Amino acid sequence: METRARTLVKAILWSLLGLVTMSLVGLALTGSAMLGGGMAAINTGIGLVLYLIYERVWTLVRWGRNV
Template identity: 40%
Template sequence: MEDKKRTLTKALTWQAIGFVLMTAINYFYLGSLREGVGLSTLLTLMGLVSYYWHEKLWARISWGRLTKN
């Protein structure tokens, strides 16, 4: 199991990378930096929350974990 701070830090760094990439794609597709940033912000926040809870759920599941001998 991971410390909550570690899980949150992983989620934040992953979403920061995704945010930059999404903003570039959205800007190219929409032609507006403001709309691209707005859409990216919404998607990043949704992704951050879902990733965090997904990680916490899987931390409770023991299936597939290897045990240390």
């Protein structure tokens, strides 16, 4: 079983990677660092919350575990 702290650290690191990637995509598509960064920040916030929920739900699923 994974601890909440490990899930949180994984989620934050994944979100930071996504933030950088989405900022670059947003900049490339809009030509504006401000607009691209804003879109990326919103996406990252939503993604972080959803990822945390997703990971915690999967800790409850016993399927596929070798216990």
